[in-house]
Amino acid sequence: MFETTIAAFQQILGEEHTLTDASALQRYGWCTMPLHRRIAAVLRPGSVEDIQEIVRVASAHRVPLYPISTGNNWGYGSAQPAQHDNVILDLGRMNRILEVNTDLAYAVLEPGVTQRQLYEYLQQHRIPLALNPTGAGPDCSILGNTVERGFGIGPNGDHFLAQCGMEVVLATGEVLRTGFGHYPGATATYVYKWGVGPYLDGLFTQSNYGIVTKMGVWLMPVPECFEACYLMCDSEQQLGPLIDAIRQLLFTRAFYGPINLLHRNRALIMLDRYPWEEMAGRTPLAESIAARLAARKRIGVWNGVGAICGSQAQVTAARDTIRRVLKGKVDRLTFLSDKKLRLLKRFPRALSVLLKMNVPELLKTLEGSYGLLKGIPSEVALSLAYWRNRRPSSAAGMNPARDNCGLMWFAPIIPMTREDVFAFRAIIEPVFAKHGFEACITLTAVNERCFDCTLPLLYDKDDANEVRKAQECYAELVENCQQRGYIPYRLGLQSMTEETARDDVFWNVVSKLKTAVDPQGILAPGRYAR
């Protein structure tokens, strides 16, 4: 029976793009989380028409399809399906940049377009537009991250907010165009999000209602002037006033996009691996060693970074406003521009003395984060996945799943008040410590009113005991935060079944809608919906 299905898929795609060999299936199963799904096959369609045919075959044969864009959903499940025995639909071959509109600052992308690819395209064609990369590295799909409602730290940080217009293949094989896209010759498909009638795009994010094959993405016109703002606090006591100040600065739009507050631990894990030797194999990292490492690298207890953009006058005003509001609240405050970065590179030693900073060390992270803010994808944030990995680095570049890194993300949303941040820390920090892990908090202001706190649970995936502890720690984090009303903005595969099974009106409606658009449950069963 399954063989006839495979044969039918081969008819559509040829053998080359219908993968059933063990090594391919294994590769798609690489994951930073301790879970394993049996994968039935992998299909690599080259077009919307391919997908339509595949969906019809899958429907006739009742074979579940699991679409991925590039499958680099690190720490949430990578390419693995939510349930066993799905056929993975790898959309990576569909990687055309279909349109870039310079005046109106948007691009229309297929699922396989990576951050690197769009960046290089813009550079090569000298198009003065910037994307907003996530920290997940250059080879991640922009569309994939957007339908997962991921975010970056630069302008247009909330990727779903910066999305406009979708093309979706439904379980029926029909092609749905959202917004104005279903009107022939519509002129505003990629410039006005809502269209007319019910706004449907939200249904195709964090769900399994359709296969998104095309998407408009808003980009930022390269501003006349760009600077990155770096701030540091040397004590925990400063966090409360800092949060109030950040909220004020966001409301007054001194920063152009999100601002990112990194706890010392979070900065450390991006710069190095766990000091196994110094710690004599023990976990979690001792406070004294953490403090020493941080001092050597000139990392504050809290470290902030955000972009300021605009005309020269606007950037100067933003800088002045930030200086005034943060006065007395931070220990160091620096603004970095292209010009200053060139100077730092040329005269690292002199500037170290002048700025009272360790410039060569700083540059390593500065350049990465500065680049991310400016729209240059990099691996600067991805490296944290390797924190507890004891294997040697691969020459082939970073791939946390391939390299068996242990990473599970837990990412709740916290209202932007000091009370909430303190209450939240009081819940999670003891849980991390109890199970032998470091709490590596980063607070990203995805808007003016809340932080997205992406917490990586980093463990040695080659150590069965640590894996078990990580799982226990994760479960306790979820449970304790949920009880106190801190809910994750996104789920890992390990949470989906339990979460969507809740007998509440919301998840029941989600399930009803799923049945309406995909009565056979052909598309990604179990992914954010029953």
Added chain:
Amino acid sequence: MFETTIAAFQQILGEEHTLTDASALQRYGWCTMPLHRRIAAVLRPGSVEDIQEIVRVASAHRVPLYPISTGNNWGYGSAQPAQHDNVILDLGRMNRILEVNTDLAYAVLEPGVTQRQLYEYLQQHRIPLALNPTGAGPDCSILGNTVERGFGIGPNGDHFLAQCGMEVVLATGEVLRTGFGHYPGATATYVYKWGVGPYLDGLFTQSNYGIVTKMGVWLMPVPECFEACYLMCDSEQQLGPLIDAIRQLLFTRAFYGPINLLHRNRALIMLDRYPWEEMAGRTPLAESIAARLAARKRIGVWNGVGAICGSQAQVTAARDTIRRVLKGKVDRLTFLSDKKLRLLKRFPRALSVLLKMNVPELLKTLEGSYGLLKGIPSEVALSLAYWRNRRPSSAAGMNPARDNCGLMWFAPIIPMTREDVFAFRAIIEPVFAKHGFEACITLTAVNERCFDCTLPLLYDKDDANEVRKAQECYAELVENCQQRGYIPYRLGLQSMTEETARDDVFWNVVSKLKTAVDPQGILAPGRYAR
């Protein structure tokens, strides 16, 4: 049969809030458009529990319910249902301001809360937050306008974008809470829009899928510094370069919210009634008279208004940037602050000479638009509904539906390029002229990439001949614009049946979803869905 239904409703609400008398039904039928729906009854629930019971009765008796908030959907159908023989569910009694969070700058509102009510609440309690009023007047519902995806011209202009968290009574009588709202004790319900899992809020805008009974609305913290920017161009030739400049200024965030470009005709209709006498009863308005009226009131051919907010330094920088970018592109550019407004009021004559403007005339409109930008609801924009009305003004304040004003809105979205704006004008202006009406264009930049062009079709509703011409004009506008890809962001009742009947995948999916959540079609049948 219907009498038992009414009796069942009376059991829930009492006679007082179950209206069936002719005069009440007539009042709810007041409309600025030439269409009439038979209304079966009007119910005025006082609580979510009332609504749940009503929905269950309606479902058992198969009686369609048509929810309105305040019913002031002027020019799109007012309070009238999409189809005959609906029972209107008037949510106006549910008008509690349930929460205002000053730090996080949001309010949680019931459907009956009006713009005036929230404004006065904030004033009375000295809460330094500002709302974003629409031009539809102080007595309109904030929630109602938001679920219609309306907008205002000040900060947080796109109302659906500034909405966060909904409570919805479904056709089953169940209560759905969107975003994080369905998690007990969730802390981020009103600060993070998307929640986890599919984003559903969009389903309850421009639709008939549920009855929205509560909503979080983002407000703006009163900025340290606020100014309104007014610009004027004296010739049509300036519009092209002006559009490019406005796009640039929006991308660089010199303006805090939308900017509004008003054509001379649009400004005229807000200031006066049609000069029937001068025109000897003829239509449309002669160019020579329009030019003379505009000159007397110092109205430019194109007139722009937008808000700049921030710290003192930021506002100064924004002002400088605007001056620089608009240099040579506009004939007059003025910035208005509270201080300057006080001066104008005190020394109108001296300032008229100084500013080369007719200050007393200007003040009439300036104060209204300035107030709208600052969050003060007013009737300044509503007055346009009376343009061709020949009845004397009512002492009871403005109510275009009661006063039998002739107004139909046609509001397509236009990409923010000169090519699109020119192409669009070339379509619509001859159509208006042909049927004897003025094209009163306003282009509101609802984001950096497009204009929402709200075109009022204003006619004398007491004149059957003019009514017929208005209907023909409207149909031709819709038809010609659709053909060229300029699609309205919102529909009037007269367009809904035809629009949603289109056999395309989008409207078919909309219909499928409707069936999934309301299989009996109890809620607002025909409203943005079959």
